[in-house]
Structure formats: C-alpha cells, structure tokens
Amino acid sequence: MSGYRQIDTEKARQFCETLFAAYGFSVEESKTITDVLLRADLYGIESHGVQRLVRYHDEITSGQVDVKACPQIVHDTKISAVIDANKAMGQLASVSAMKLAIEKARNSGCGMVTVRNSNHYGIAGYYTNMAADEDLIGISSTNTEAICVPTFGSQAMTGTNALALAMPADPFTFSYDASTTVVPRGTLEVFRKTGQPLPDQWALDADGKACTDAAVVIDNIIAKVGGGIAPLGGMGTLNGGHKGYGLSIIVDLFSAVISGGLTSNHVNRKPGHTGICHYFMAIDYAVFGDKALIKANMSKFLQELRDSKKAEGQNRIYTHGEKETEMMMSRLKGQIPVNEKTLEEMKKIADSLKLPEASLLLP
16 A cells, blocks of 8 residues: 555554553553554554544643543432543543443443543544443444534534444444544545545535645634534535534534533634543343343344345445454454554654654554
8 A cells, every 4th residue: 555554563552552651641541542542543444543643642742631630420320420531531531431331231221421521532433342342232422623514504513523333243243433524534634644635525615615625624624714524424415414414413412512511612622621522321232121132133134234135246245343343353463554654753753752662663
C-alpha cells in the first residue's frame, strides 16, 4: 500500500504503552488506553488508531486531559449512574463506566451509565464488545465537538456522535459501530495525509456547499467559521441525510443531555477543558427468556443474512463485526499498516518526550 509502512503489532503496542507511561499514566492505565487505541488498527479502522496519537499528545500536554484525574459517581441507582470524569482520559473513564453498567446488569437485568466532562474515548465498539464478552447486549454512544452540519444548515452543530451495539452470536458477535456523520473526522485526517480528494457530498464548506478538500474542511471546523461533515446519508434529504441528523441528536440526548454535560455545540477542544460525554448500557437478555434460545435465534438470523442471494459479482454478505474480527485475527500476531506521515508524527512525539527507546520500535 503506497505511502504506508508495516509495523509489528507487538512493537506498536510497546511504543504506545511507553508513551502513555511517560505522560504519567500508571502501567495498567497505559495498557488500557493502548488496548482501546490498537483495537481500532487491528479492526482496520485507521481513523481511530495510532494516527490519533498526535491528538492525544496535544490534549495531554495542553492540560485538556488530566493525567491524575479521578472520575467520580455523582448520581447512582440500581440500574443507572452518572459519572463526572473530571477531564480524565476518555478510555479510562469509559472502561470503568462500562464495567459499572455490566455490574448493574448482572444485578438488575440492565445497567445504564452516562459520563460527562470526559475526552475522546476511541472506538465505541470496544465498549459494547466488553458487554458482549460477558454474554450481555452492549450499547454505547459518545458526542464530540460540533463537526456535523444539520440538514439544510451551514454551521456544524452536532458531533461525529458514534453509536454502537453488540450482541453475542455464533460464529461472530454482532457488532455495529458507526458515526452518525458520513465519516468521522479521523477519516478526513487520513484523506488530508494522503492528499486524496473527498468524495462528493461528504463535507461542506463555510457556505454550506459541497467541498472535497479535506484540509479546508478540517481548518474550517477548527476555526469554527462554518461547514463540516454531512450527516449519515449525505447532504439534503434525497439519500436520507435528515435521518443521520436525527440520530446525531439522539446520541447527544443520551450522552450529554441526561448526564447534565455539554451538548456537541458546546464541546470545545481547547487547553484546559473539553466536555465530551458518553453513554453506556448493558442488558442481560435473560430478562426476555432463555438466553441460549435467544442467542441461537440471533445466530440463525445472521446466518440467513449471510446465505441470502448475492448481488451480481459478489460472493459474500457480511454481518457487522465479521470483517473486523477476521482482520484482528490476522493482525494480532502480525503487522499493522501505518501511514508514513503518522509514523513521522509518532517519532516526533517520542523525541519530544525524550524516548529514544520508543523510536527504535518504529521502522
């Protein structure tokens, strides 16, 4: 793949853990953050993998992320809780929140935990799969800074606002994870690095017109002069953009509104504060009957989807989570592709932290 280098997966893990420890995170915290981060690369989701390190470096060194933060439960019931992350690293607050949701689901059949005053938490599917691994249904969503332009608007008002759900099934866990925008901001960053034009209708300029220059769109988002990414479905209503717009509002409702946190249009990536909010839910589907039978029904349905008639020229229908699982299995003991510009960023970060041993792990 032109413009990319292959990095040994284990070396990439060591590199990231070394970086996060250098910022002041404990060994266990560094492993947790790294595990969430690398899961994206293992799944083939480049936008949320190691290419995010430069963002995390800026946020940690500017004080936007508090390395010593102690998230606290500010509201608690048998089935719900609200956590104030106190500017903690998003992955750390979120792993704890989903563990709490799982515990409540074990005890009461359902657990719902919202988190406010947090930071970017990585891929939403990591947390839903935490629940699925415990034989539960998992749901997670997060808002972000405003990046999505409402249908017929020209100003970003909602975030990438990812929504994910996972449920145990055989032979693959059903694992849906998607932004409620056409693509997340990280994908625009990848396009900017590769110099490729964006597909038409993905993004808008400051006047609300279609724009294919990733750098222009990103710069406009940062400067907050207008424009951004279109909702899932694209610009206008012809291809259902209004539906993606509605989904993005729903994510803000569950992550920000009910947690007492900031909605996307008030989240701001600036030194000292962000305000990102998350939502986690775990459901013990035994509350609906025989778990083995329910899981078998889901597995049967998914297999029927795979076995259904293929389009001309196609030989396989996937269900959500299949591609990611297969890719992870192939990359776990192998290598992950990393953009050369991302590698340059990683080396600069290691140098700034005076970690020559980390740089040696990179090609």
